[in-house]
Amino acid sequence: MKSKLTLALVAATLAASAQAQVKVEDAIKWRQANYATMGWNMGRIKASLDGAYNKDEVIQAANVIQAIANSGMGKLYVPGSDKGSGFHETKVKPELFTEGAKVGKIAGDFNAAANDLAKVAATGDAAAVKAAFGKLGGTCKSCHDDFRNK
Amino acid sequence: MKSKLTLALVAATLAASAQAQVKVEDAIKWRQANYATMGWNMGRIKASLDGAYNKDEVIQAANVIQAIANSGMGKLYVPGSDKGSGFHETKVKPELFTEGAKVGKIAGDFNAAANDLAKVAATGDAAAVKAAFGKLGGTCKSCHDDFRNK
Numbered sequence: 001m002k003s004k005l006t007l008a009l010v011a012a013t014l015a016a017s018a019q020a021q022v023k024v025e026d027a028i029k030w031r032q033a034n035y036a037t038m039g040w041n042m043g044r045i046k047a048s049l050d051g052a053y054n055k056d057e058v059i060q061a062a063n064v065i066q067a068i069a070n071s072g073m074g075k076l077y078v079p080g081s082d083k084g085s086g087f088h089e090t091k092v093k094p095e096l097f098t099e100g101a102k103v104g105k106i107a108g109d110f111n112a113a114a115n116d117l118a119k120v121a122a123t124g125d126a127a128a129v130k131a132a133f134g135k136l137g138g139t140c141k142s143c144h145d146d147f148r149n150k
Numbered sequence: 151m152k153s154k155l156t157l158a159l160v161a162a163t164l165a166a167s168a169q170a171q172v173k174v175e176d177a178i179k180w181r182q183a184n185y186a187t188m189g190w191n192m193g194r195i196k197a198s199l200d201g202a203y204n205k206d207e208v209i210q211a212a213n214v215i216q217a218i219a220n221s222g223m224g225k226l227y228v229p230g231s232d233k234g235s236g237f238h239e240t241k242v243k244p245e246l247f248t249e250g251a252k253v254g255k256i257a258g259d260f261n262a263a264a265n266d267l268a269k270v271a272a273t274g275d276a277a278a279v280k281a282a283f284g285k286l287g288g289t290c291k292s293c294h295d296d297f298r299n300k
Binding site for chain 1 (some may be wrong): 185190218220221
């Protein structure tokens with residue numbers, strides 16, 4: 001019992017300490033930075049799909065989205081960051097902090113779709129990229145619909 | 151001569167069209183987003199080097215920095231974006247738009263250092279990561295010193 005309690009205390013202390021390292025305003029700013037960076041790169045892929053397909057640019061963009069998707073961005077949803085301002089006021093809905101299972105499902109789908117997009121981007125197969133891009137966009141939308149204010 | 155002139159015209163038209171696609175305020179916002187995203191990830195690597203080394207977190211962070219470094223961010227320095235506001239007023243100095251050779255040298259060093267950091271991060275060798283991280287930070291600093299206002 002004692003060791004279990006100690007472990008729990010250590011875990012709680014570590015969690016508190018890790019959270020203390022990231023200020024709410026920084027966490028919100030960095031979330032916004034990550035999403036805006038992905039937004040730029042999504043736009044570049046869309047431009048390639050809508051116009052002249054540029055394989056290298058699509059690879060560059062897909063690699064950024066993949067790296068960010070796998071970077072553990074969830075850590076930026078620190079307690080208290082359901083309200084506040086980074087580059088601007090956060091649009092997150094408080095439900096994102098309480099509906100863990102639903103958020104986890106979307107996050108997992110998003111990661112898988114981002115990994116798939118980077119994989120097909122490397123082949124230069126525009127049709128496959130279009131399909132993977134649509135799937136990834138769907139995971140973005142599902143989170144925006146449920147967890148982001150307009 | 152005719153075909154050379156045609157090619158030059160096509161190239162100029164394409165360049166103008168590519169530039170027209172990115173508005174100055176978007177270009178500045180996306181630059182700021184990319185740098186802030188890298189800043190978060192640089193901070194995570196530093197925390198790992200200063201405290202308990204977390205191999206997975208360093209890999210995640212180094213992969214994001216590498217992907218952004220290789221994403222062709224130079225395209226975001228569109229004409230006219232030496233002034234203006236994205237998430238906030240740009241801090242870029244006008245010299246960045248005129249000192250091409252110097253900027254190119256720094257950008258090349260930055261890319262090489264980001265690729266090297268991601269490579270050594272994968273090994274989990276903290277000492278090698280520390281050295282690569284220092285080198286990468288040096289390339290950031292050299293650009294900030296010359297081309298970013300305080």
